[in-house]
Amino acid sequence: MNLSKFAENSSKLQDKYSSSWGGLIETYRPYLPVNNTTPVVTLLEGNTPLISTPSIASYIGRGVKVLVKYDGLNPTGSFKDRGMTLAISKAKEAGEKAVICASTGNTSAAAAAYATRGGMRAFVIIPDGYVALGKLAQALVYGASVIAIKGNFDEALTIVKDLANSYPVTLVNSINPYRLQGQKTAAFEIVDVLGNAPDWLCIPVGNAGNITAYWMGFSEYYQEGKCDRLPKMMGFQAAGAAPLIKKQPIPNPETVATAIRIGNPANWTKALKVQQESGGEFNSVTDEEILEAYRILAAKEGIFCEPASAASVAGLLKVKDQIPNNATVVCVLTGNGLKDPDSAIKNCQNPIHSEVSPDLEEVAKIMGF
Ligand code: AN7
Numbered sequence: 001m002n003l004s005k006f007a008e009n010s011s012k013l014q015d016k017y018s019s020s021w022g023g024l025i026e027t028y029r030p031y032l033p034v035n036n037t038t039p040v041v042t043l044l045e046g047n048t049p050l051i052s053t054p055s056i057a058s059y060i061g062r063g064v065k066v067l068v069k070y071d072g073l074n075p076t077g078s079f080k081d082r083g084m085t086l087a088i089s090k091a092k093e094a095g096e097k098a099v100i101c102a103s104t105g106n107t108s109a110a111a112a113a114y115a116t117r118g119g120m121r122a123f124v125i126i127p128d129g130y131v132a133l134g135k136l137a138q139a140l141v142y143g144a145s146v147i148a149i150k151g152n153f154d155e156a157l158t159i160v161k162d163l164a165n166s167y168p169v170t171l172v173n174s175i176n177p178y179r180l181q182g183q184k185t186a187a188f189e190i191v192d193v194l195g196n197a198p199d200w201l202c203i204p205v206g207n208a209g210n211i212t213a214y215w216m217g218f219s220e221y222y223q224e225g226k227c228d229r230l231p232k233m234m235g236f237q238a239a240g241a242a243p244l245i246k247k248q249p250i251p252n253p254e255t256v257a258t259a260i261r262i263g264n265p266a267n268w269t270k271a272l273k274v275q276q277e278s279g280g281e282f283n284s285v286t287d288e289e290i291l292e293a294y295r296i297l298a299a300k301e302g303i304f305c306e307p308a309s310a311a312s313v314a315g316l317l318k319v320k321d322q323i324p325n326n327a328t329v330v331c332v333l334t335g336n337g338l339k340d341p342d343s344a345i346k347n348c349q350n351p352i353h354s355e356v357s358p359d360l361e362e363v364a365k366i367m368g369f
Contacts, residue, residue, distance in 0.1 A: 021047050024185045025085055031188070031220060032086060032181055041088045041118035043075035046185055050193045050330065055300035059317055063326035066316070067198075068297075069190060072305050072336030076138060079210060079334045080110035082186060083172075083179030088114040090178045091170045096120065100169040102156035104206065104259045105135030106335055111172050112142035123169060125149055125156040130258050132306065132340035152253065154264045174209025175266050183210055187217025188226075190330055197227040199327035204311035204334055205235040205244065205282065206260035208271035214332070215274040231330075233280035235271065236315030238308075242284040244271060256287040256343060259308035259335060285314040291347050293317060297333075299350070304337030307347075 021027070024046035025034055034040070048071050057066040071079035088111075091099055098121040101111045108124035108131070115122035124139050128148035139146050149156055157173060164171035174180060191197055197218050203211050211233055221227050237244055241253030241261050250263035265271060275282060285293075290307055293314035297303045312331040316323075323329065337344060353366050 023085060024082060024182065025089065028185050028188055031185075033178065034086070034089065037093070038089055039092045039118070040085075041092055041114055042085050043081065043113065043117060045074045045081035045085050046189065048073045048186075048189070050190060051301075051303065053297070053301045053303070053313075053331075055296060056313060056316070056331075060320045060323060062323075064320075064323050065326075065328045067328070067330050068301075068303060068305075068313070069186060069330055069332045070303060070305070071186060071332065071334055072309065072339075076106075076109045076113045077134070077336035077339055078106040078110065079183060079186060079332070080106045081114070083174065083176075083182040083209070083213070084110040084114040086182030087170075087172045087176050087178040088118045088120070091120065091172070092118045094170075096168075096170045098123065098169045099172045100125070100160050100163055101172045102126075102153060102160045103131070103135075103173075104153050104261055105131040105139075105339070106259055107173065108144065108146070109135050109138035109142070112139045112144035115144070116142050121145070123147065123163075125160050127152045127156060127261075130261060132258055133342055134339040153262050154249075154253075157266060173266060174207050180209055180213040180216060183213035184217030184220065186332070187214045188221055191218070191221050191227045194328065194330075197222070197229050197231045198330040199229075199231060200234055200316075200323065200329040201231040202234045202236065202312040202316045202329060202331040204257070204260055204308050204315075204332070205237050205271065206241075206262040206265065206308070208235070208244070208265045208267040208274075210332070210334065211235045211274055212267050212270040215278060230278060233274050233278040234315060234319070235275070235280065235282045236311045237282065237284050238290065238311060239284040239286045242282075244268070244282045245284045255290075256347070257290055257306075257308035257311060258340075259306060260311065281319070283315055283319060285311050285318055289314040289318060294337075294347070295349065298337065303333065304344075305333040306335040306337055306339045307343055309333040309335050
């Protein structure tokens with residue numbers, strides 16, 4: 001095949017692919033604040049799998065079905081891409097040249113990628129020493145200006161709010177309303193697959209943007225008649241960073257789940273409203289419970305998420321006695337396990353057999369033969 005023929009074929013293939021999934025703004029356009037002139041900045045995010053997890057369900061029994069929404073399969077490896085495609089498209093529409101965010105890591109990776117794609121600069125302010133390696137690598141490689149402060153996420157958020165008020169940079173944290181509008185599409189996808197809303201939605205909570213966005217999504221679909229029930233929204237925070245459970249800000253949050261190492265959630269009031277409206281609950285899970293769920297997901301289901309994401313499954317297992325018989329539960333896995341290789345190796349109970357000679361008998365012996 002000559003080269004121009006090849007190019008023609010591959011562009012046809014591309015057209016075919018884009019007609020099957022064009023990203024979440026194209027797919028859910030009528031539900032989103034965009035018009036025909038909005039420049040859509042997309043990496044074809046969304047359309048992530050909803051995977052059944054029989055091993056997790058077996059801890060519960062009683063006919064309960066458990067599925068995970070594996071949002072770690074988005075283009076930058078987390079659910080933040082859903083919010084960022086819309087926030088960056090709207091910033092571009094408004095003629096903005098630069099965006100800024102505070103981040104525990106995933107927001108910075110997504111902001112950096114989508115800003116670059118939209119031809120904008122990205123500034124990201126992170127807590128020095130508390131961002132997982134993969135996320136830091138992403139922000140740097142996507143070309144963001146990375147500023148690591150000697151402080152935690154909450155302090156970083158205060159600074160970026162002030163910076164966005166004083167300088168020509170657009171804030172793309174979840175207080176930017178377009179972020180939640182984009183993120184609500186995950187709820188649409190779940191209903192589109194299940195044919196209805198689940199009975200329960202279990203979700204990790206940091207700034208409480210995502211739980212708010214999911215509730216918005218389910219509620220809009222309910223009003224449209226796309227589902228005939230609404231889920232009970234079950235939010236889980238890490239025990240060392242659990243302001244919503246303690247009912248007061250935590251000045252020095254600590255947890256192995258650095259993504260949700262947040263002491264003063266930006267969407268606190270909205271989160272309380274979600275809890276009340278859905279009849280849901282906030283609970284905390286310890287680092288040990290988070291890591292146990294993290295290991296079960298990887299070693300029994302073949303699903304590698306980051307520690308913060310495993311808080312949803314850890315939480316489900318913690319409150320499992322409250323689940324009605326035969327209920328359908330969806331746990332949101334917000335980020336990919338590859339984001340945080342340090343935690344993975346440190347907290348894994350599967351040892352490396354190292355310093356082994358390249359000798360058939362020695363290797364076979366280790367293999368148990
Ligand atoms: C994997 O990237 O806040 O409750 O700055 O990365 O909507 O805050 C990340 C949050 C859950 C919590 N799981 O979501 C950030 C940041 C993962 C996350 C959350 C985050 P929200």
